[in-house]
């Protein structure tokens with residue numbers, strides 16, 4: 001396991017960790033996972049650079065949904081239970097992550113390499 005970053009967001013500390021499936025069982029069958037209760041994001045070790053970036057942005061969006069309260073507010077607005085809302089959140093983030101990367105690159109806020 002390797003800590004990639006420690007991020008402060010909304011007064012919370014989030015550690016971004018690169019790990020293998022052996023080191024983090026939650027990564028089995030996934031490229032990344034966010035464990036809100038631990039303040040940790042795990043990204044599978046050995047991903048290609050573009051997939052690593054996609055996963056990194058995707059997982060940070062989950063963190064932002066949680067820590068900013070966007071997720072809770074939206075869930076309350078939609079009157080959904082946790083299981084149903086998790087699917088909505090995942091769908092939104094799957095659309096948003098590549099759009100953010102494309103937009104930020106086009107705006108010159110993110111290089112092609114990152």
Ligand SMILES: [Zn+2]
Nearest residue numbers: 058062090093
């Ligand atoms: Zn996700």
